[in-house]
Amino acid sequence: VDKAGLSVEDVQHLLSHGIPMSEGMGVIVDGLPEGGAVLRVPYSDSLVRPGGTISGPVMMALADAAMYAAILGRLGAVIMAVTANLNIHFLHRPGKSDLIANAKILKLGKRLAVCEVALYSVGQSEMVAQVSGSYSLPPEAGSGG
Amino acid sequence: VDKAGLSVEDVQHLLSHGIPMSEGMGVIVDGLPEGGAVLRVPYSDSLVRPGGTISGPVMMALADAAMYAAILGRLGAVIMAVTANLNIHFLHRPGKSDLIANAKILKLGKRLAVCEVALYSVGQSEMVAQVSGSYSLPPEAGSGG
Amino acid sequence: VDKAGLSVEDVQHLLSHGIPMSEGMGVIVDGLPEGGAVLRVPYSDSLVRPGGTISGPVMMALADAAMYAAILGRLGAVIMAVTANLNIHFLHRPGKSDLIANAKILKLGKRLAVCEVALYSVGQSEMVAQVSGSYSLPPEAGSGG
């Protein structure tokens, strides 16, 4: 990599201050494995919908933040990277526990990064939601082709 | 239709009390045209991301609520209908104004409803985001095949 | 527009010679309305799957060709434009008749074009499939931002 990626603390700071909903949800950056990111939303009664499960918009917001974190962790503070597309399949109801997003960069081009994100509920083995999406990268940010 | 749909007031009540993020965003049901729904998020500085535009998660949450509202308006209080899939393309930056979601039901089957949603920013002619998605309907809720 | 778009005949030629599956399916360019394209696949028994309806892959191939045609019609012979993403919702079974794709460009940026496509079956009023997708544009091809 010719660009310096960011640390967990840096990414945490950018998410907490840069993405309004992210702060309200209490998103925590658990780690930045090579080419990816692991984020967590602590369980809170304020995030549930009827039936007692964490709402869909919270899952989408977390998945979006996880893709953004993975890109920041890889490319550095490209804070103007913006989501171009996001697709989510809701699979199984999350339990009353923390929600984990495991994001992985599938492609890092000059202009577009594509990621996939698996969402899990702590204590359940089944994936809660499957997400894929792309981010438009500002000029000079990307690598490859 | 053999099931009675809901009024604007009924749908507004279900959204405000049933979807936590929806209440925090101040979602307003502007209308329930035949087979669709029009929802609005009033502009607020608390919803913007760096660069001054309404954040992606707010758009996804609004689009999801608009699909839900369109289904409630058509089928009645099927509050256990759940999002199966949502796909969003972010197109143009929204302005510093209210965000409007125009949802339309494309298919209403026994088990699945498919909708598309166009998001607009008040005062801009270009679509801000294009969304499509499907809702799983609880048994006995759907119609057709 | 500062770039000259192509005529129906030009686009027909590029599709027939450039996209192998397109030729096998007999894709016809019916028209290139402003910012869009209308394509047709003549009904043929060789395209159906069990149950007698035109197969999903044929619909996806037609939708992809329609997005490509809309972009060629608007930007000129950017034959190296490539699909970045495609999302399809299958809605209603097509009949034993020609399949029509109505593509519309939603965004034409410097690097990415986003389109939506409605697929219809001649003689049916309901939409058969709803498609959205994005094309990566080669450098110097796009316009706007």
Add this chain to the structure above:
Amino acid sequence: VDKAGLSVEDVQHLLSHGIPMSEGMGVIVDGLPEGGAVLRVPYSDSLVRPGGTISGPVMMALADAAMYAAILGRLGAVIMAVTANLNIHFLHRPGKSDLIANAKILKLGKRLAVCEVALYSVGQSEMVAQVSGSYSLPPEAGSGG
């Protein structure tokens, strides 16, 4: 599993006879690992688009066939299962070699199966395309909830 799944030979037979495009592409069922399927399209000059790479529609058709094969392998001859939704991200150009689809069932509900598919080009380490999608299951076919 309370339903008997199918063998590789059975699935191969259903694909070759049931899906017209699949036969034209020469799709081979390489295997049916637990909860998934591995399919292959042998490289052929007739499948390439300008620039010399296997065309997008071939990849979409293969991914769709792989999801179908995974479901048949798990549930038995539910030949009336139909694609409800398919989303594809094109990542890297495939080489001039066989194309492999690795499909995995993420959720098997009563009414809907959700799968993801990774497409690879033989001899390349990078994923060529990432696909996710859902199949509507005929009554009595699904399991779980």
